[in-house]
Structure formats: structure tokens, C-alpha cells
Amino acid sequence: MELSERYGPVFTVHLGRQKTVVLTGFEAVKEALAGPGQELADRPPIAIFQLIQRGGGIFFSSGAHWRAARHFTVRVLHSLGVGRELMTDKILQELKCLSEQLDGYEGQPFPLALLGWAPSNIIFTLLFGRRFDYRDPVFVSLLGLIDEVMVLLGSPGLQLFNIYPWLGALLQLHRPVLCKIEEVQAILRTLLEARRPHVRRGDPVRSYVDALIQQGQGDDPESLFAEPNAVACILDMVMAGTETTSATLQWAALLMGQHLDVQGRVQEELDCVLGPGRPPRPEDQQELPYTSAVLHEVQRFITLLPHVPRCTTADTKLGGFLLPKGTPVIPLLTSVLLDETQWQTPGQFNPGHFLDADGHFVKREAFLPFSAGLQPSRPGWGGTSLAPGVGRPQLCPLTLHPPPAFRF
Template identity: 40%
Template sequence: MDWVSIFPVGLLFILMLLLILKRQHVWKSHTKGNFPPGPRRLPIIGNLHIMDMKRPHLTMLELSKTYGPVFSIQMGPRKMVILSGYDTVKEALVNQADAFAGRPKIPILEETGKGKGVIFSDGENWKVMRRFTLTTLRDFGMGKKAIEDRVVEEYRCLGDTIEAQQGKPLEITLMMNAAVANIIVSILLGKRYDYEDPTFKKLLTLVHENIRLFGSPSLSIYNMFPVLGFLLKDHKTFKQNVKEINAFIKVTFIEHLKVLDRNDQRSFIDTFLVRQQEENGKANGYFHNENLTAVVRSLFAAGMETTSTTLRWGLLLMMKYPEIQKKVQDEIEQVIGSNPPRIEHRTQMPYTDAVVHEIQRFANILPVNLPHATTADVTFKGYFIPKGTYIIPLLTSVLHDKSQWEKPDMFYPEHFLDANGKFVKKDAFMPFSAGRRVCAGETLAKMELFLFFTSLLQRFTFHPPPGVSISDLDLSPAISFNIIPKPYKMCAVSRS
């Protein structure tokens, strides 16, 4: 019997022992300096015993009912402050943006990324890399017609691949990941891949698996207690996957270096390498290979996974609510007809735009956001929060805030429509987070979501497979760092 197989039994024994100790001695909430209140904690594990490790956001939502919109929990040795509800999250991320713009150190990411890149880095490194990333993405067409043309090319390829199935049941995860990934890959590498390219498929699989692993209870426990690594296996798989992704990126930028022309920069990597040469020999420079690898890896993952996941939720919801699917198709016929969807059509299609926004709100794919940290001591809502405190802005509490949404727990496109059927923006629509750490690819993601979704519903009607009724369609998510739909099959019936 190996350690991995006996670990659950051992953990259960430790928890039982600690629950016995609870009767004799319980850690009280950290109240020094008026720290936010929270549930009583056990020695060593803190509040681990009350957390749903598969769905921690659900436990946090329940706790907010008792302790209010600002409260604390302890996961292992780490104290966290949870921010719940639209008003509270906005106050922190927007009104006090600088104070809440840090990133905490997460063991598995420190070991694999060394605090480099743009998404999980902090301090001056983060500022330099984010500024470079935003500028370079814009230079390569993010939000412009050049990148829109690439999305149009890609949604045609995806549509043709789906049509080749001739309405037979298909599982769309890999091809959807490939189609969406090709957009960010065209910027990062200056090329696109065929969906069946073995290297591309391997990359997609590695990234997809790591995002699933990052939300697993096993990796969460590892991040709290790295010393228990010998009992766990998921962190080893995660590290090996990162190693393989890094190897691909390194080979790629070496190839780009061989033909680099500073007067003809064809990709994000080219632009980074030019800056690297300009900084050559400069002390404390930021344009080194570790940052290049980390930035490319994180942009590839973020640029693929969130948009692809949202679109897969969208198609599942269209099968679940065929009357909404029909209304979208009616609007497509009325406004676009058989012409290729373009971003200019969005303002003429309020219902479709509302449906896309509601898919994002309802799917709620990053319920706990990415973690933040305070960059200085801060007094917030009457509480003292020290510098470096781990902050969780609970996005699910914003996207399902009863004070902001008429039917927060239902799929209801009318959340984004006024009485006259015109599209209405909502301040509490924060799927991309807000403030200093707002998603760098938000503009690109919005374009992709509208164009891919509209083009798919223009070409196909989506049905459950034979033998599966609408009531059988399961909207409960799979276990992952982000909220992804459970694997499902669908039939895409051509409308031509």
C-alpha cells in the first residue's frame, strides 16, 4: 500500500483528533487591531474542517450570511479575508485599487513560476510585465479589425469541423479549446495550428489538465501544507505539465531568435526578444527568459480556458433553453442573415448581446476570483487589514448579488435588457474582475465570445443527443479551479 492510498485515512484520523481537541481548546478569531471576524479555528488546520474543498465558494457564501461582507477564515497556517457582495468588492478593487492590487505567494506557483510573468507576479515585475503585455497585445490588434479577421477565420474553421460530424453526437471541449487558443497563439507566436496537430493537442491537454488540477482539493492542501507533498501526487503532475509547456515555449522562442528582425516583429515573442536585446547587460532588467516563458504560458492558458469554458457553458444552456436559442437565431436572421458575423453587428443585436452577458454571469467561471493581497496596511469597512494579507474578492457574490440582479440564481437574459428590449450595462457585471488586476484580455475575450457564439448559432441548432432529454442536462459543474461544465455531448444540426 503506498502513501497516496492511505493519505485520506491518515487525514481523517488527524481531523478526528483535532475535533476532540476542539472541546478543550479552540483558536479564537484573530482580533488584534480589529481584524475582520470569522468562525472559530482549530489548531494547525484553522477552518479547514468546515470548508467544502471542492466548492469553497459555497462555504464562503454561507459564512458571509453569519459574519457579513468582510470576514476572515484560516486555511491551514494562512489567514484570509473574504470580501462578499457588489458594494464591498467594488469598494476594495475599484475605490481602493492600489491597496488591494497585490498577489499572495502560492507555493505551487512559486515553485513553477518563481513569481515571474504577469498574472501571478507582484510588485515592480508585475507592473513592467503588465504594461508591456497590454501595449503589445494592442499593437498586435487586440480590439482592432486585424484580430477580428483572425476570429472570423477561426470560427469558420470551427464551424466546418463541427459540420463534418453531420449532426452526430460530439464532445466539443478539445476543438473549442483549439479554436479559441488559436487566436491568442496567433498573437503570441504569429501562426495558427491545425486542430489535429499533435504538438498543439498535447499543449491544449496539458494546460486544460493543470487548470483542473489547480482547483483540486489535493493541490489546495499542498498549497497550505507543502510539507505533505510526499503524500500527494497532483502537485507532481502539475509541475511536470508546466515543465513540458515551458520546454515548448523555450524551443519556440529559440526559433524566433534565429530569424528575429527588429524591423519586422511578427509576434508577441518577437517584440519581447527585441526588448530583451535592448536591455542586454542592464542590471535588474525584467526582459529575461524566465519572464518570457511565464508570460507566454499564462497568456496561452488564460486566453484559451476562460473563453472556451464560457462558450461550452453557452452551448449547454442553449440546449437547456431552446426557446432562448430560437430567439437568438431569429435576431441573427433579422440583423445578419447569411453574412459573416462581425463585431459591428453587436450593437444591433441587443438580445444576443444580453444572452452572451448572461452566460458569463450565470456560468460564474471564476467564483473566488484570482487571489489578491494588500500592498499596505489598510483600514477597510472599519477593520484593520495588515499589509500582505491574502484577500479573496468573492466574484460569485457579485454576479449573484440579490440587490443587483432580479433573478440571480436563474439563467435570465432579461437582466441585461430594459423594458424596450434595449441592452443595458450593469455595474455588477464583473466576470473579468475589476481594478488594477482586471483581466488584461477582456477586450479580446468579449469580441471572441460574441463572434464565436453568434457564428455557431447562425450555422447550427444545438440539441441533446438521442435518448437525452432537456431535463437530463446537468448544469452542476465539474471539479476544477474554474467552474467548468461536466463533460457533455451534443448534436449540432446544420441550419442551411
């Protein structure tokens, strides 16, 4: 963002030998994401994920493998209730379990990591067809490993490995994260194999893993759903589907503690609309404009996803410049969420950014916490945007660079 003040909204940086075009500010990013469409649909290769996934999975595959994995995943998640009433009930059930955990502290301080248990369990319910007890050793081990992997992905050594893979390989900078990933994959293979004897082709699909097993039982000439790619898909879902929601909830708790007036107003609105003891449902959102504004402002203020790397699939013109096919492009989402031309007080936590003069919720075009565009984006769960201490609340929220969010 500092470089853009000197070189303008479109400029080139050199990441090792790779020239990368950076786009800053709402107008430049909007042109890139809403304009070319399919021309920025590809992703540049990231060295560490090429080693981990070897072209498999959802977020780092390409061509036919990516299309097959993405279409399969979207279809299965929809059949499991994502975006429908069935998913709401699962979320509220998990919320009840989390509330009971919080009540157990009787008003005393609790570890913020606890707020990550519920969203992680919702993802695990979709993946494996059952929730885990918060004390389950598999659950505890998996969350601990995810946390360690995220921190390692944000380490300076991994960033050096991604920019200079040959040097990183020589110095073995990738070995710590690969070892942790192998432990995660071992747990996932165990869970996958435990379900395999119970799944028959044509049976009702109760989980993402069940769907993968059934798909692998049919004609699969390219082995798109053989065990290695099945594990890669599950790994992508686990890693990308847990950390971002957990980090957002932790930041929300921190910001409510820092802004007691905002916390009080949210509680007042919830009490007024929901009454005592009733959990919120999607249909209540229209009646909760201030609460909705606060949730949106949390995501804007913490800039959870600094950028989603893209890659041109054809010669593309952006900002008056011609970008050859295969050029990596970084639309800097942080610069959009903090753009002084779009937000009244970009550096401050201000729910008023999403409210009109009458207190009604207002959608903002510059609200792009997870990218945008006609082509569904494929951010992963790491890459060169990460920094040490990934996903952890710190005293200065704007110094955080957590992992990308769970989207396709």
C-alpha cells in the same frame, strides 16, 4: 456565501496559518474594488505558482518585474491588433475554420472540446505568429497538456499544498502538476528557439514571441526578458488565454441546448440583423441587444471566475475594519453575480437581467465576471479557487469553479 449569512459580508477565514479576509455581496466587493484602488493592487503568494514561475511571468511576478512584463505585454498585444479591426479579422478567419469542422459532423453530436480549438488558436496566432492546423501534433499536445494541468490545479492535493506547502512538499503533492508544466515549457522553448534565428532587432514584430526575442536582444541588465522569464510570460499567456474562453463557449452551448426558446430567439435576431451567411462584426453589437444579453447572462450564470485574490499594499479600511498591510483579501465575485439584491432571479438563467422593458440592452453595475477596479487585476490560471473537474460542463452549472480569466 453560507458563512456570510452568519458572519456578515466581511469576515475572516483561516487557510492554514494564513488569515484571509473574505468580502461577499455587491456592496462589500464594490467598496473594495472601486474604493481603495492601489491599496488592493497586490497579490498574495500562491505556493504552487511560486514554484512554477519563480517570480517571473506576468501574473505572479511583483514589483519592477511585474510592471515591466505587464507594460510590455499590453503594448505588444495592442500593436498586434488586439482591440482593433485587425484582431476582428483574425477571429473571423478562425471562426470559419471552426465552422468547417462543425459542418463535417453533418448535424451529428460533436465533442464540446472542439469549441476550445478556435479561441486557443487565436491566442497561439498572437503568441507565435501563425495558426495551427487542428490536427497538428504540437497543437494537440499543447491543448491536451493544458487540460491536464487545469484539472491537476483543481485537485484537493494541490489545494492542500497551497495551504500547507511544507506538508505538500513532504507528500510530493505538487509533483504531478510540475511534471506536466515541464512538458508544456519544453514545447514553448522549442517554439521560442525555432523563431530566434529569424528575428532581428528592428524587424517588424509579427508575434508576441518575436517581441520577446527582440526585447532580449537589447540592454536588459536585470534579465527581465532572458529565456527563463520569456518562457514564463508565454506560459502565463497560454494558460490564462485559452481555458476561460473555451469553458465559456462550452457552457453557452450547453445552456442553448437546455433553453431552446432562448436559442431560437437568438437565431431569429441574428438572421434578421445579419442575414444569411454574413458573419457578425463588432459594429453589429448595438443591433443585437438580445444576443448581447444572452452572452452576458451566460457569464453571470456560470460564475466562471469565483474570485480574484488580492493583497493589501498598505493598512486599509474595509467594511469598517482595519486590514493591516499584507492581508490577503478575497472579493467573492460569485456572491456578486448571484446577489439577490441585484438580480431578479439570480439562480436562474435569465437573459432578461440585461434587458429593459423595451428590449434594449442594459449594462448592470453588478456584472463583475472578471473583477473590476482602477488597478488592472492580475488573476492567474489557478490557485485556491479551483475545484476538481475544472472548466468542464456538468449537470449542475453552479457547482463549477473554473480557472480565472485572461486579464491584466
